[in-house]
Every structure is written in C-alpha cells, then in structure tokens.
Amino acid sequence: MSDEKIKQAAEQEAPEAQEAPQEIDLSEEELEALCRERVCPGCNVMQEADDLRLRALADTENVKKRLARETEELRKYAGESVLADLLPVLDNLDLALEHAKGLEACADFVTGVEMTRKIFLDTLERHGLAPVRGEQGGEFDPNLHEAVGMACQEGVPDGCIAQQVQRGYSLKGRLLRPAKVMVNKTES
Missing domain, CATH: 1.10.287 (Helix Hairpins)
Known part of the structure; x- marks a missing residue:
C-alpha cells in the first residue's frame, strides 16, 4: 500500500483523531478572568x-x-538544671567558710576553700549565674525573696530583710532560686 492510501484509511477509521486540541496562549490575568467568567461569575x-x-x-x-x-x-537556659544542681555545692562552701571564720588553726584551709569558692563562682557567673541581692536592711521583694520567718532587728525598718538565711541566684535574668530571708517585724 502506498502512503496516501494508508493516510486515507486512517482518516476514515478514526475521524475524531484528526481533531487535535488547539493550544491557547493566555496570560495569568487573562486566565483568571476567563476562569471567573466561565466557572463561577457570581460567587x-x-x-x-x-x-x-x-x-x-x-x-x-x-x-x-x-x-x-x-x-x-x-x-x-540549657544549663539551668545543671547550675541548679551545683548550687548546694556553693552553699556548702559558704557554710564551711562561715564556720571556720576566726579559727586560727584553720587559716590555710580557709584560704584554700575561699580560693575554690571564688573560682567556682566565677565559672558559674561566666555561664550567666548571678546572686540575688538579699542584704540586711534591703527591701523585701516577693519576686526575688522567700520569707522563711520573722525577726526583730534594731535599726531595720519593718518589712525589710533582717537576715539572709540562704543566698538566691538568677540565671540570665530568670530567677533560679529565691533568696531565703528573715523579714523584720518590730514588736508592737
């Protein structure tokens, strides 16, 4: 069979195959407008x-x-829990220094503990730990201090800190542990 006869036979067998879809070139705006007109112009x-x-x-x-x-x-605040776990070590160093004050026989021991405490505290401060103020005569702040009792101190105004029982600390501005203090109350 010749090529022309093949084309004619194909055209007779599949007339719908002759109609190829036409390509339309539309811009994005034209396509949107056409879509609005045809699909749903009222909604x-x-x-x-x-x-x-x-x-x-x-x-x-x-x-x-x-x-x-x-x-x-x-x-x-990733190190918050580790630093909180190290606070009792710092407290124990403070207690050791407090109890050894004035003992002449322990002078070298006290010097060593003071140096250890200073290095330890400097290391903690480099990681953002800072002591909370809780000095005698300072104003009591329930956001920073925990009142553990009342005391009667001469020369300290009512409602102010009479004594600091345990030092408090903050980590990069966030309270890690409140300072435990005695609040002054003069006898009435």
Missing part, C-alpha cells in the same frame, strides 16, 4: 481560596517565629 470562591492561602501563610510564619523563639530560649 467568590477564588477570594475565599486566596483568604485561606493567606491565612495558611500567616500561620506558617507564626510557627516559624515561635519555633525560633523557643529554640533561642532553649539555648539560653
């Missing part, structure tokens, strides 16, 4: 879809910002 489905898309984008941005904030906070 606002497209606007609702755009609103949903914008809300989803806003939610995604909010999640990204929250995760970044949480990650930064996690980095900032």
Whole structure:
C-alpha cells in the first residue's frame, strides 16, 4: 500500500483523531478572568481560596517565629538544671567558710576553700549565674525573696530583710532560686 492510501484509511477509521486540541496562549490575568467568567461569575470562591492561602501563610510564619523563639530560649537556659544542681555545692562552701571564720588553726584551709569558692563562682557567673541581692536592711521583694520567718532587728525598718538565711541566684535574668530571708517585724 502506498502512503496516501494508508493516510486515507486512517482518516476514515478514526475521524475524531484528526481533531487535535488547539493550544491557547493566555496570560495569568487573562486566565483568571476567563476562569471567573466561565466557572463561577457570581460567587467568590477564588477570594475565599486566596483568604485561606493567606491565612495558611500567616500561620506558617507564626510557627516559624515561635519555633525560633523557643529554640533561642532553649539555648539560653540549657544549663539551668545543671547550675541548679551545683548550687548546694556553693552553699556548702559558704557554710564551711562561715564556720571556720576566726579559727586560727584553720587559716590555710580557709584560704584554700575561699580560693575554690571564688573560682567556682566565677565559672558559674561566666555561664550567666548571678546572686540575688538579699542584704540586711534591703527591701523585701516577693519576686526575688522567700520569707522563711520573722525577726526583730534594731535599726531595720519593718518589712525589710533582717537576715539572709540562704543566698538566691538568677540565671540570665530568670530567677533560679529565691533568696531565703528573715523579714523584720518590730514588736508592737
């Protein structure tokens, strides 16, 4: 069979195969306008879809910002539990120094403990640990101090700190342990 006869036979057997889809070149705006005209000219489905898309984008941005904030906070306070566990060591060094004050026989021992405490405290401070103020006569602040009792001290105003029982500490501005204090109350 010749090529022309093959073409004619193919055309007779499949007339629908001859109709190839026409390509239309439209811009994005023309396609949107055509879609609005043909699909749903009276409704606002497209606007609702755009609103949903914008809300989803806003939610995604909010999640990204929250995760970044949480990650930064996690980095900032990652050592909090370790530092909190080391505070009793610092307390015991303070107690050893307090009890050894004035003992001439322990002078070299006291010097060694003071040096150890200073190095230990300097190391903790490099990691963001700071002591909470709780001096005698200072103002009592329930956000920084824990009142463990009342005392009667001459020369100290009512409601102020009469004595610090245990030092408090903060980590990079966040209270790690409140200072335990006795609050002054003059007898009435």
